[in-house]
Amino acid sequence: MLSVRNLSVTFTLYAVGLTQRELTVITDLDLDVAAGEVMAVVGASGSGKSLLAHAVLGILPPNATVSGEIHFKGDLLTPARQTALRGKEIALIPQSVNYLDPLARVGPQVRRAAYLNGQNKRVATEAQARVFKRYGLAQRVAQLFPFQVSGGMARRVLVSTAAVGHADLLIADEPTPGLHPEVVQETLRHLRELADEGKAVVLITHDIEAALQVADKVAVFYAGTTVEVAPAADFAKGATTLRHPYTQALWRALPQHEFVALPGAQPSPDALPPGCLFANRCPLVTPACQTARPALRPLRSGLVRCIHA
Amino acid sequence: MLKGEQLAFRYGADKPWILHQIDIEIAPGEAVGLSGPSGQGKTTLAKVLAGYIKPTAGHVTVARQPLPIRGYCPVQLIFQHPELAVNPRWRIDQILHEGFSPPIALLDALSIDSNWLTRWPHELSGGELQRLAVARALGPGTHYLIADEMTAMLDANTQAQIWQVVLAHARQHHLGLLVISHEAPLIKRLCDRVINLPFPTAPSILPTG
Numbered sequence A: 001m002l003s004v005r006n007l008s009v010t011f012t013l014y015a016v017g018l019t020q021r022e023l024t025v026i027t028d029l030d031l032d033v034a035a036g037e038v039m040a041v042v043g044a045s046g047s048g049k050s051l052l053a054h055a056v057l058g059i060l061p062p063n064a065t066v067s068g069e070i071h072f073k074g075d076l077l078t079p080a081r082q083t084a085l086r087g088k089e090i091a092l093i094p095q096s097v098n099y100l101d102p103l104a105r106v107g108p109q110v111r112r113a114a115y116l117n118g119q120n121k122r123v124a125t126e127a128q129a130r131v132f133k134r135y136g137l138a139q140r141v142a143q144l145f146p147f148q149v150s151g152g153m154a155r156r157v158l159v160s161t162a163a164v165g166h167a168d169l170l171i172a173d174e175p176t177p178g179l180h181p182e183v184v185q186e187t188l189r190h191l192r193e194l195a196d197e198g199k200a201v202v203l204i205t206h207d208i209e210a211a212l213q214v215a216d217k218v219a220v221f222y223a224g225t226t227v228e229v230a231p232a233a234d235f236a237k238g239a240t241t242l243r244h245p246y247t248q249a250l251w252r253a254l255p256q257h258e259f260v261a262l263p264g265a266q267p268s269p270d271a272l273p274p275g276c277l278f279a280n281r282c283p284l285v286t287p288a289c290q291t292a293r294p295a296l297r298p299l300r301s302g303l304v305r306c307i308h309a
Numbered sequence B: 001m002l003k004g005e006q007l008a009f010r011y012g013a014d015k016p017w018i019l020h021q022i023d024i025e026i027a028p029g030e031a032v033g034l035s036g037p038s039g040q041g042k043t044t045l046a047k048v049l050a051g052y053i054k055p056t057a058g059h060v061t062v063a064r065q066p067l068p069i070r071g072y073c074p075v076q077l078i079f080q081h082p083e084l085a086v087n088p089r090w091r092i093d094q095i096l097h098e099g100f101s102p103p104i105a106l107l108d109a110l111s112i113d114s115n116w117l118t119r120w121p122h123e124l125s126g127g128e129l130q131r132l133a134v135a136r137a138l139g140p141g142t143h144y145l146i147a148d149e150m151t152a153m154l155d156a157n158t159q160a161q162i163w164q165v166v167l168a169h170a171r172q173h174h175l176g177l178l179v180i181s182h183e184a185p186l187i188k189r190l191c192d193r194v195i196n197l198p199f200p201t202a203p204s205i206l207p208t209g
Helices: A049-057 A079-085 A106-116 A121-134 A139-143 A151-163 A181-196 A208-214 A233-237 A245-253 B042-049 B092-096 B104-109 B114-118 B126-137 B156-173 B184-190
Strands: A002-014 A020-033 A038-042 A064-072 A090-093 A169-173 A200-205 A217-222 A225-231 A297-299 A302-304 B002-009 B019-026 B031-035 B057-062 B075-078 B144-148 B176-180 B193-196
Touching: A002 A049, A020 A038, A020 A049, A020 A200, A038 A049, A038 A181, A038 A208, A049 A064, A049 A090, A049 A169, A049 A200, A090 A151, A106 A121, A106 A139, A106 A151, A121 A139, A121 A151, A151 A169, A151 A181, A169 A181, A181 A200, A181 A208, A200 A208, A208 A217, A208 A233, A217 A245, A225 A233, A225 A245, A245 B156, B002 B042, B019 B042, B019 B176, B031 B042, B031 B184, B042 B075, B042 B144, B042 B176, B075 B126, B092 B114, B092 B126, B104 B156, B126 B156, B144 B156, B156 B176, B156 B184, B176 B184
Parallel strands: A020 A225, A038 A200, A038 A217, A090 A169, A169 A200, B031 B176, B031 B193, B075 B144, B144 B176
Antiparallel strands: A002 A020, A002 A064, A217 A225, A225 A302, A297 A302, B002 B019, B002 B057
16 A cells, blocks of 8 residues: 655755755655554654655655655655645544644534545535544534644544545554543544555554554654564564564563663754664664664564664 | 642633542652543643642642742643743743753753753754753752653653653652553552542533533
């Protein structure tokens, strides 16, 4: 369904006066998502998770330069095709209520999403009522403005905007933080159902635990690149089954495991090291790591970008 | 002791109660979890306890004294979204030093880079800003810390890092913690006891219409 190869995103910024500087925020990123599959994308903030979604949808700001290839349903996803498919075959479940129009009631906004999807007004109204029912939203919620709905309700409204249409690829950008476990489970279950209906779902999240409940595979991002793609089942088996030292550190940091943090921070995008992007925090680092970027290679039915794994 | 007695709150006389007859106590050195579905008033309770909003009825006391109206509040509140908790027109340096000057050891423990100090809030990520918000709240005058979904938007590693610093600081300075979270493993890891909303004693306070 979706195949991303060697994606890089660079922003050109003005530093002082007319001098420009470049920030590479995504470097050599690879990702494959098949129909009927939930691919979780996990990683720290600033690891390029949301930018990947924006790159696939073609909604990056004009000062961004994209290189590499994105294929959707076997064909190259060009900017023209992105514009044509966005909101129809590819839908986004956005990160926050800020993506809604603050001055419009939420019901009409969901109806509008269905309408833009090619449904006529009557069908769109029915679809909106059905999707609200599906996500446990009372009909009176449709009359509220975005600022009047609670955080949990807002999430369900956002899921509704994407589920109301007939998209084949759904990109959910952090659909669950700050929600009560039952609501999280429900939202995730709906994503799973959408995948089981044959759609491809990309679940972007920092919440590994939530991701594991529904994902088939987990892609771990670090500093704008894919460091590991692992079957979700590997996370249940413990840190040693995982391939990349960063993934292992994430696993250990979970409150139900060791709750220990790896010191340090991701490299800044304006000062990326020439070698492995994780080298400055890696317990396994050797001089070879600091000279060249490791390639993504297959390992134990997953992929890893590390020469020591 | 941070104590809320018979707390009630609503936005107007014709609006439904968001909080009604709530009693809550947090002892120094204690970590209390607060959990419950969204829309039950967890954040409103946090705002009332930290003095951000005045309760419609009831009162909040710290060591038997009402919350101070001016000056540094002994109850500090950290929100889920740090980008909304900082002044976008202030540089990081100014934001960090609004209440007091955090010691270098605290900044190092939170991996706050000195390069950030000259930047603007929009140039930092949520995880980076949240570390600043934590450093800013752990002043010498802080006796109670309320973390309202403080790490819900952060990755596991940053979450562990921030909480380890907060726990160490709380132990050292005998702070009382109120941890609002939906994440059961996190609450289990951090807290001595857990309060679940809605309170069993509270009448139905949700709008029925």
